[in-house]
Amino acid sequence: MSSPNESGPVLDAASPLPPEIEAADEPVKVPLAIEDWATVIIMGLLACITFANVVVRYVTDASFAWTEEFSVFLMILLAMVAGSAAVARDRHIRIEYFSESGSMARRKRLSQFGAVMVAALFFLIAGLSLRMVWDDYKFEETSPGIGVPQWWYSIWLPIVSTAIALRACGLFVRRGRREEGGAE
Incomplete structure (x- = not known):
């Protein structure tokens, strides 16, 4: 552990996170x-x-058939929900060399441009995936693993895509207000 007089922050298990992480x-x-x-x-x-699948496999040498299909669905849903949180917090992937350089006006325009592009992409995904959900429902598609209606899984894509797009719209509005208030 370093002393408080040294150049770096003092961090131990009880200390708070550095300000750039704790924002x-x-x-x-x-x-x-x-x-x-x-x-x-x-x-x-x-x-x-x-955990349940591992225990059942260990005890019975068999596994729950539905766990893989449901786990894959949950991992995809998790990625989409995390994407929504990342967009809302302005933590989505970008090339910071371009987005964080230049004047404040340029940074604001790039931030707003990025938000518009994210919103457009996810509104497009939501619209196209609604058609997929309708087809899954209309043609009574079933999931390959356990045979439940496929739309039970696919309905979440347009819902979460719309949420991401709306979060991007909110980010666009907040970035527009940021300069007007003089804050940064």
Whole structure:
């Protein structure tokens, strides 16, 4: 452990996170706790399903047939929910060399451009996936593993894609206000 007089911050198990990591979420109209709790619930379900399958395999030399299909669905849903949280927190992937360089006006325009592109992409995905869900429902498609209606899984793609697009719209609005208030 280093002393407080040295150049680096002093971190131990009891110290708070550094300010760049500890940054508080921006105020948003729809609470970010929705994505946070959805992530916790999905991760908990994944852990329980996997644990139950391991125990059953160990005890009986057989496994639950539905666990792989349901786990894959949950992992995809988890990635989408985490994507929504990343967009809302402005933590999505970008090339920071371009997005964090230049004047404040340029940074604002790039941030807003990125938000518009994310919103457009996910509104497009939501629209196209609605057609897929309708086809799954209309043609009574069933899942390959356990034979449940496929639309039970596919309905979540347009829902979460719309949520991501709306989070990107909110980010666009917040980035537009950021400069007007003189904050940064």
